Amino acid sequence: MAARNTGARPGGPNKTCQFKLVLLGESAVGKSSLVLRFVKGQFHEYQESTIGAAFLTQTVCLDDATVKFEIWDTAGQERYHSLAPMYYRGAQAAIVVYDITNQESFQKAKNWVKELQRQASPNIVMALAGNKADMANKRVVEYEEAQAYAEENALLFMETSAKTSMNVNDIFMAIAKKLPIGPPQGETTGTVDMNQPQQQQKGSCCK
Amino acid sequence: MTFYMAPASSAANRNVYVAGRDSNVDEVMRSWEHKYCTYKEAKICISTFNVNGRSPPPILPGWFPSETGDISDIYAIGLQEMDLSVGTYIIDNTKKMEEWIDCMRKSLPGGEIAFEVIATMRLVGIFVAIFQWRGSHLKISHVSTNYMATGISVLMNKLGNKGGVAISLKINDTWVCFINSHFAAGNNELERRNQDFRDISHIRFANGMRTIYDHDVIFWFGDLNYRLSTEYMGISNEQVRIMASSNDFSSLLKYDQLREQMQRRLVFDGFVEPATFSFRPTYKYDVGTNIWDTSEKGRVPAWTDRILYWKAEDSIKIENKLMESVQSISISDHKPVRGFFRLGVKKIDEAKANQIYEEACREADRKANELLPQVKLSQTEIDFGEVKYLEPTTRQITVNNIGKSQVRFNFEITPLGKANQSISAEWLQVTPPHYVIPKGQSTQISLTVSIDSKEARKLHEKAKSSQLQDILVLHLEHGRDHFIPVTAKYSPKCFGVSIDQLLANKKTGDEVSEDDTCPKDLPREIFRLVDALRRRGVASLNLAESTDNTDFIQIRNALESGHPTDLTLLQVSSFALYSALIRLIDTLTEPVIPSGMDGIIHYEFIGVNRDARALWTAVSVLPPANRAIVEYIALMLHEFISQNAAIREQLPLWAERLFRYPPQTATLLSAPDPRVVALQTLCEYRRDAVFLF
Numbered sequence: 062m063a064a065r066n067t068g069a070r071p072g073g074p075n076k077t078c079q080f081k082l083v084l085l086g087e088s089a090v091g092k093s094s095l096v097l098r099f100v101k102g103q104f105h106e107y108q109e110s111t112i113g114a115a116f117l118t119q120t121v122c123l124d125d126a127t128v129k130f131e132i133w134d135t136a137g138q139e140r141y142h143s144l145a146p147m148y149y150r151g152a153q154a155a156i157v158v159y160d161i162t163n164q165e166s167f168q169k170a171k172n173w174v175k176e177l178q179r180q181a182s183p184n185i186v187m188a189l190a191g192n193k194a195d196m197a198n199k200r201v202v203e204y205e206e207a208q209a210y211a212e213e214n215a216l217l218f219m220e221t222s223a224k225t226s227m228n229v230n231d232i233f234m235a236i237a238k239k240l241p242i243g244p245p246q247g248e249t250t251g252t253v254d255m256n257q258p259q260q261q262q263k264g265s266c267c268k
Numbered sequence: 269m270t271f272y273m274a275p276a277s278s279a280a281n282r283n284v285y286v287a288g289r290d291s292n293v294d295e296v297m298r299s300w301e302h303k304y305c306t307y308k309e310a311k312i313c314i315s316t317f318n319v320n321g322r323s324p325p326p327i328l329p330g331w332f333p334s335e336t337g338d339i340s341d342i343y344a345i346g347l348q349e350m351d352l353s354v355g356t357y358i359i360d361n362t363k364k365m366e367e368w369i370d371c372m373r374k375s376l377p378g379g380e381i382a383f384e385v386i387a388t389m390r391l392v393g394i395f396v397a398i399f400q401w402r403g404s405h406l407k408i409s410h411v412s413t414n415y416m417a418t419g420i421s422v423l424m425n426k427l428g429n430k431g432g433v434a435i436s437l438k439i440n441d442t443w444v445c446f447i448n449s450h451f452a453a454g455n456n457e458l459e460r461r462n463q464d465f466r467d468i469s470h471i472r473f474a475n476g477m478r479t480i481y482d483h484d485v486i487f488w489f490g491d492l493n494y495r496l497s498t499e500y501m502g503i504s505n506e507q508v509r510i511m512a513s514s515n516d517f518s519s520l521l522k523y524d525q526l527r528e529q530m531q532r533r534l535v536f537d538g539f540v541e542p543a544t545f546s547f548r549p550t551y552k553y554d555v556g557t558n559i560w561d562t563s564e565k566g567r568v569p570a571w572t573d574r575i576l577y578w579k580a581e582d583s584i585k586i587e588n589k590l591m592e593s594v595q596s597i598s599i600s601d602h603k604p605v606r607g608f609f610r611l612g613v614k615k616i617d618e619a620k621a622n623q624i625y626e627e628a629c630r631e632a633d634r635k636a637n638e639l640l641p642q643v644k645l646s647q648t649e650i651d652f653g654e655v656k657y658l659e660p661t662t663r664q665i666t667v668n669n670i671g672k673s674q675v676r677f678n679f680e681i682t683p684l685g686k687a688n689q690s691i692s693a694e695w696l697q698v699t700p701p702h703y704v705i706p707k708g709q710s711t712q713i714s715l716t717v718s719i720d721s722k723e724a725r726k727l728h729e730k731a732k733s734s735q736l737q738d739i740l741v742l743h744l745e746h747g748r749d750h751f752i753p754v755t756a757k758y759s760p761k762c763f764g765v766s767i768d769q770l771l772a773n774k775k776t777g778d779e780v781s782e783d784d785t786c787p788k789d790l791p792r793e794i795f796r797l798v799d800a801l802r803r804r805g806v807a808s809l810n811l812a813e814s815t816d817n818t819d820f821i822q823i824r825n826a827l828e829s830g831h832p833t834d835l836t837l838l839q840v841s842s843f844a845l846y847s848a849l850i851r852l853i854d855t856l857t858e859p860v861i862p863s864g865m866d867g868i869i870h871y872e873f874i875g876v877n878r879d880a881r882a883l884w885t886a887v888s889v890l891p892p893a894n895r896a897i898v899e900y901i902a903l904m905l906h907e908f909i910s911q912n913a914a915i916r917e918q919l920p921l922w923a924e925r926l927f928r929y930p931p932q933t934a935t936l937l938s939a940p941d942p943r944v945v946a947l948q949t950l951c952e953y954r955r956d957a958v959f960l961f
Binding site for chain 1: 289290293625626629630632633634636637640648649680682683684739741742747748749750751753
């Protein structure tokens with residue numbers, strides 16, 4: 062039986078836009094927890110240390126497009142630092158994560174931002190996530206300080222909590238909105254003339 | 269240019285589900301159809317009629333029954349041989365077509381005004397028309413038409429002798445395709461008919477974007493021209509006619525070519541028609557009668573006129589209520605066939621569909637993430653501990669495939685500054701570098717650290733620390749990466765060290781005994797090896813012997829630990845001792861005769877290679893230890909050659925190891941290597957003898 066595509070509107074199928082997103086940041090700031098919260102809606106108090114680069118996909122729906130993230134969650138330990146370019150190379154988006162209760166992790170985050178500015182794709186969409194916002198009583202990195210830094214460097218910025226899920230979806234959503242999504246076709250019912258020659262999608266985001 | 273219609277209201281268009289973007293999401297949405305669709309029954313009547321080129325009467329009573337009052341929503345009527353006049357192939361004559369549409373309208377139940385023509389399509393004599401009853405509540409949309417000619421004459425460029433016409437449309441939200449076709453005629457054109465099916469099934473709609481199989485349901489009807497293969501079975505035309513006139517159609521249907529070809533899946537694969545027929549063969553009659561063909565050709569009766577359907581999924585509800593011929597109509601040599609169907613058509617509630625779209629995306633992601641390859645490693649980190657020169661050590665990692673399908677893995681080239689774009693550091697070998705593990709199975713990966721002479725020297729240059737480190741990146745195809753840090757401790761004492769370190773060993777080594785005859789500036793390791801060889805004597809040294817690694821390890825351990833002091837006590841051959849000496853010189857991190865500043869020292873030796881006095885003068889300006897080694901080796905070789913002439917053949921090997929760098933001046937291939945000449949000179953003319961005069 063032939064492959065079928067029932068229900069496709071005249072004008073043909075539009076593919077979901079796929080983007081490579083990489084998470085960077087010091088060990089134990091909660092990169093894997095953010096991904097786990099975002100993708101599976103789960104949280105583990107004792108999340109295993111990532112030895113490698115975990116891979117998951119997650120789709121988000123925007124007003125006018127569907128964005129599929131291919132998420133690479135990298136190991137944070139310093140010994141693996143030199144492998145990071147394998148993952149941020151070719152990435153269209155990056156989330157640099159720090160822990161608001163750990164000053165050192167904020168410094169590391171800044172280093173990551175610098176490295177991305179130097180080495181990653183010039184069009185990469187970068188977000189800074191101050192994670193563990195639920196532990197505000199142990200806060201050492203002030204919101205204003207991080208926000209000012211993010212503004213200087215044109216980063217998206219949110220404080221997040223993988224534990225309470227605060228701002229987790231939002232930060233991915235905010236990134237999706239900043240990504241260069243070519244407007245899809247055949248979107249609204251009744252507006253597409255079936256005799257109109259099929260338009261080719263421009264841009265590299267969509268397969 | 270990008271073509272995009274801005275939505276009227278952004279809020280109203282939020283998360284609109286559009287099929288065809290992501291096949292995973294579509295699959296979920298299809299399986300959830302009941303959540304956002306309502307279903308209605310559509311009554312569909314199909315009729316196919318080969319009209320033999322006849323002009324229609326104003327009305328064909330009985331074509332579509334009306335007395336029951338049961339009117340179908342949709343009538344799809346296919347004609348073949350609507351126009352046989354020669355001119356038809358050249359001039360597009362619409363007169364016959366209009367007459368037939370008129371006849372159809374009038375023959376439909378409820379009269380001509382009760383129906384609306386939805387679409388028609390014509391390929392010369394092959395014609396299809398779709399009517400919708402005005403009382404029907406079904407919404408028909410997205411109508412598009414196409415045809416495919418399969419005519420027999422290449423010269424006539426397929427002018428529509430045979431072929432198919434098709435109409436694609438949506439009934440509510442169910443896609444339906446109607447195909448009327450006329451296949452090749454003749455008893456022996458079976459393969460040609462099958463080819464007609466294949467050709468026509470390539471019809472596409474909507475600018476080629478939709479194939480016939482991109483519909484929920486296909487109705488395929490027409491004069492398919494499949495015959496009865498009774499002749500080959502020895503059944504006479506007369507017998508067939510008797511059977512065809514009786515009510516025993518099932519015994520005749522056994523010989524139907526189409527059934528036979530479908531059973532062998534050669535044609536109409538997946539299509540359905542009733543298990544048996546309750547009507548006579550529809551071909552061939554004398555026009556105006558119900559009498560089998562009495563012409564000269566006397567055709568054997570056959571069910572040439574057929575109605576089949578195909579559905580995309582089991583879940584689609586379609587029922588064939590009735591299939592029959594209309595025996596009373598006799599204007600043609602064929603009888604019309606009609607079929608009544610009930611099709612469950614869906615209506616998508618777009619708001620509901622859009623509501624669950626996000627959920628469907630998540631479900632699709634969940635399924636996709638679940639299917640990602642997964643492996644478990646028996647060890648996530650490998651520490652080789654102490655590794656030694658020329659003593660390969662191997663460790664195993666078991667990779668267990670714990671995912672839901674087979675997994676393909678490979679080691680990635682990493683940016684860790686490894687030479688030659690390798691997956692691992694030069695001192696580390698990984699096998700296999702890639703592999704496929706079936707579901708539920710496992711495989712072993714071997715990691716081997718081995719340090720040869722070249723590597724020993726290189727490691728010394730690279731890192732002063734004794735820690736060797738590498739990280740392997742094991743990549744699962746379409747999945748994650750695992751990092752495997754590999755460490756080893758390499759602290760060479762004798763092999764792979766500098767001359768300075770050998771001298772330092774001497775200071776920290778065991779207490780110097782009274783009768784120590786080791787020259788002051790000579791590394792003790794060299795002295796011990798040479799001393800042992802001397803005492804054993806080299807007359808019987810067999811240079812063709814091979815030495816195994818365990819011998820070497822014994823010697824190395826004795827040299828490193830200082831025990832036994834006397835190497836002759838070791839259970840190893842003289843050749844093993846001799847080989848160890850060569851390796852010791854070979855793994856020194858710098859050559860005994862240094863290249864010096866811009867190779868000057870080296871060049872001096874080469875330049876004066878036949879002048880013993882000049883050579884010894886050059887030796888005298890070397891650092892004390894280097895000088896001691898050259899003097900000692902030269903003296904040793906002098907002695908050994910006198911005991912065993914075969915050792916003379918070893919001079920190039922020794923020259924190579926003492927000088928290391930190739931001669932800087934290009935020499936003729938036939939000319940002797942100046943390094944060898946220099947060493948030979950040093951051996952032949954002992955220093956004290958030269959300076960005696």
